[in-house]
Amino acid sequence: MEELARNIQSQNYYLDEVDSTSFITTIPIHLWYENTANVPADKFLAPEMLKTSFFKALEEFPILVGHLKSDAEWKTYIEVDKNNLNAPEYSDTQSEVHFQTIRDAGFNTNMLPNTFIEARVVPVPPTLVGTSIKNIRAHVVRFKENSGAVVFVMAAHNVFNGYGFHCFVSRWAEIARWMQNSAADGSSAALPRRSFVHDRSIVREIRSSETDALDSSLRATMLCSDPMARVVGWFSPNVRAMMIRYSGVTTDFINCSFHIPADAIEALQREAQEFAPPDIPRYTKNDVLVSLISLAIAQCTAWDKHEGKSALVSTLNRLLLNRFLAGPSEFTTLLPVDMRAHIGSLKGVAYTGNTTFQKGFAASRDLFRMEPSAQLVAELATRVHRSVATLSERAAHQYFGILNRQPYGHLQYVLHQVKLRNMMYIANNTRSAFHTIDFGAGAPALARAPAHGFPNLVIILPGHPSVGGYEASFTLCRE
Numbered sequence: 001m002e003e004l005a006r007n008i009q010s011q012n013y014y015l016d017e018v019d020s021t022s023f024i025t026t027i028p029i030h031l032w033y034e035n036t037a038n039v040p041a042d043k044f045l046a047p048e049m050l051k052t053s054f055f056k057a058l059e060e061f062p063i064l065v066g067h068l069k070s071d072a073e074w075k076t077y078i079e080v081d082k083n084n085l086n087a088p089e090y091s092d093t094q095s096e097v098h099f100q101t102i103r104d105a106g107f108n109t110n111m112l113p114n115t116f117i118e119a120r121v122v123p124v125p126p127t128l129v130g131t132s133i134k135n136i137r138a139h140v141v142r143f144k145e146n147s148g149a150v151v152f153v154m155a156a157h158n159v160f161n162g163y164g165f166h167c168f169v170s171r172w173a174e175i176a177r178w179m180q181n182s183a184a185d186g187s188s189a190a191l192p193r194r195s196f197v198h199d200r201s202i203v204r205e206i207r208s209s210e211t212d213a214l215d216s217s218l219r220a221t222m223l224c225s226d227p228m229a230r231v232v233g234w235f236s237p238n239v240r241a242m243m244i245r246y247s248g249v250t251t252d253f254i255n256c257s258f259h260i261p262a263d264a265i266e267a268l269q270r271e272a273q274e275f276a277p278p279d280i281p282r283y284t285k286n287d288v289l290v291s292l293i294s295l296a297i298a299q300c301t302a303w304d305k306h307e308g309k310s311a312l313v314s315t316l317n318r319l320l321l322n323r324f325l326a327g328p329s330e331f332t333t334l335l336p337v338d339m340r341a342h343i344g345s346l347k348g349v350a351y352t353g354n355t356t357f358q359k360g361f362a363a364s365r366d367l368f369r370m371e372p373s374a375q376l377v378a379e380l381a382t383r384v385h386r387s388v389a390t391l392s393e394r395a396a397h398q399y400f401g402i403l404n405r406q407p408y409g410h411l412q413y414v415l416h417q418v419k420l421r422n423m424m425y426i427a428n429n430t431r432s433a434f435h436t437i438d439f440g441a442g443a444p445a446l447a448r449a450p451a452h453g454f455p456n457l458v459i460i461l462p463g464h465p466s467v468g469g470y471e472a473s474f475t476l477c478r479e
Contacts, residue, residue: 004055005082008062014077015158016200017403019354020410022157023076023240027165031437031444032107034099034148041146045441046180047092050151053176053439054090054138061168061352063159063198064088067132068237074407076237078135078159089137099148106257107446112141112150133241135159136168151439152450157354162429163338164352167196173439180440197351206343207404208397215390222402226412233408240411257448259463260470265289268377275378283381286388290335290426291380293458293472297424298331298368331368332423334360337388339396357399359387424456435464449473 035044058064065085066078097111105111136159139152155165171194178191211219232240269288276283336356340346343355361383370376403409434447448471449459456475463469 001055001085001087004058004065005085007059008065008080008082010082011062011080012077013063013066013080013198014075014200016203016353016400017407017409017413018203018356018400019158019200020076021358021403021413022161022354022356023237023410024414025157026154027157027160027162028152028154028450029165029169029434030107030109030446030448030450031151031153031169031434032099032103032148032446032448033151033439033441034103034445035146035441037442038146039441041142043180044146045140045142045149045151045439047140049179049183050140050176050439051090051092053179054088054172056175057168057172058088058136060171060194060196061136061198063352064136064155064168066135068135068156068158070237074233076158076410086132086135089134090139092140093142095141095143097144099143102143103445107448109450131238133237148445149441160352161338161354161356162427162432163340163355164196166432166434167350167352169434169437171196173437176439195350197349198353200353202345202349202351203343203353203355203400204404206345206397207401208394209401211398211402213390213392213395213398214402218399218402221416222405222409222412225406226415228415229408229412232411232415255450256474258472258474259467260289260292260472262463262469265292265470268292268374271374272378272381275375277382280382280385283378283385286428286430287381287384288377289430289460289470290333290384290428291377293426293460294331294333294363294380294424295368295372295376297456297458297474298363298422299372330362330364330422332360332362333384334358334423334425335384335388336425336427337391339391339399342391342393342396344393355396357391357396359391361387424458426458426460428460430460430462430470432461435462447471 033045062080063078065088066080067084067086068076069079070076093113095111095113102108102111133156135156137152137154140149141152142149153165153169155168160168174194175191178189182189211223232243235243265285265288269283269285272288272291273283335358337359339355339357340351346355361380363380363383367376367379403413406412429449434444436443437447443465446464447461449461450473458475459473461471461473463471
């Protein structure tokens with residue numbers, strides 16, 4: 001930490017309200033590496049080398065060692081004080097389980113040591129007072145007989161979106177390879193230079209005051225002041241995190257991971273296309289993949305969680321809760337879409353902040369209860385396609401503008417999402433390249449997003465190059 005403090009400057013990073021909409025969640029990744037070449041233990045993901053390269057990468061991402069705060073105007077910022085850094089969590093432990101055993105068990109994290117860092121959906125501080133939310137955490141677990149290892153990394157989502165998170169992990173891996181190669185051949189080759197932009201002022205310039213390119217539900221949500229958002233805004237970031245953590249929004253959950261073959265999606269894509277409307281000449285794989293997953297989760301969701309309860313509870317639910325929460329007759333699918341490609345000022349810039357636009361669609365209970373078929377998938381794929389197709393640079397500018405109209409805009413937006421009763425969130429990261437992250441031991445045998453505690457969350461990553469397809473990690477409520 002001393003060397004890190006010497007190599008960074010004290011500064012404040014004021015977060016954009018688009019960043020702050022993600023304050024209630026984290027971005028996690030598990031990278032599983034098998035020691036197929038029987039590399040000696042002191043050279044296979046060498047412990048000291050891996051830790052040193054981690055802290056060296058932080059020198060290029062100083063925002064990760066700052067403290068999350070809010071000022072008198074409720075604006076959220078990260079204070080980087082080189083004399084008082086927010087030390088990241090980093091640990092390296094040994095497991096008594098062999099890599100082949102955990103592979104045979106489907107890479108079940110329940111077989112990891114009890115000290116393994118929990119993939120927590122809401123980043124919370126260790127204590128309410130006197131500590132800060134950790135922006136980055138890393139844990140390496142090494143398996144029996146030097147058979148392999150898993151590298152777990154988790155970042156606060158309000159610091160990064162998926163692109164920024166990948167920038168950090170891949171840079172850490174690049175520095176690790178450079179250190180390993182330099183030690184192996186005694187070379188003095190310079191570390192390749194990279195440039196990352198963490199300053200949010202680059203997106204403050206794009207805010208638009210107009211709203212015509214945004215859907216009506218978003219306009220209605222953001223243009224009407226929510227008293228509860230004002231109340232929550234008075235609290236510190238630590239208290240806000242604790243409130244969300246223990247509010248019941250996060251839940252007891254089960255996690256299921258599935259490999260979805262590419263040829264199955266392609267076949268369904270061809271079948272669904274026969275039922276496509278004239279304005280959609282071709283469904284994308286994303287249209288079909290999201291539709292299929294939405295259908296699967298909606299059909300196993302308890303639409304009315306008060307069914308089977310007493311008449312009194314059911315009546316109170318209808319008369320009170322349903323006045324404020326989305327009715328149980330619809331199921332909403334939220335789709336985070338990266339606006340980076342639609343913002344001219346960000347093209348060619350490694351901007352690590354959040355640029356995610358929450359798109360989505362709703363479908364009726366009756367539709368989701370229909371017998372699964374290519375025609376039903378086409379109906380849902382049409383909604384996905386039209387929702388994503390409306391994204392433009394104009395809409396991106398207006399999205400940044402409407403969220404930043406008031407300093408508690410992100411709280412108003414988050415509270416609106418929390419009120420949705422039957423909702424799922426599908427983060428499609430199939431364009432990411434986590435399966436190529438190489439710390440010097442080759443590509444991982446598997447890259448997978450672990451379980452969170454947020455209900456009906458799905459994270460999709462590309463499958464391993466040897467098999468293709470998709471790795472889908474589901475977090476479902478335990479009914």
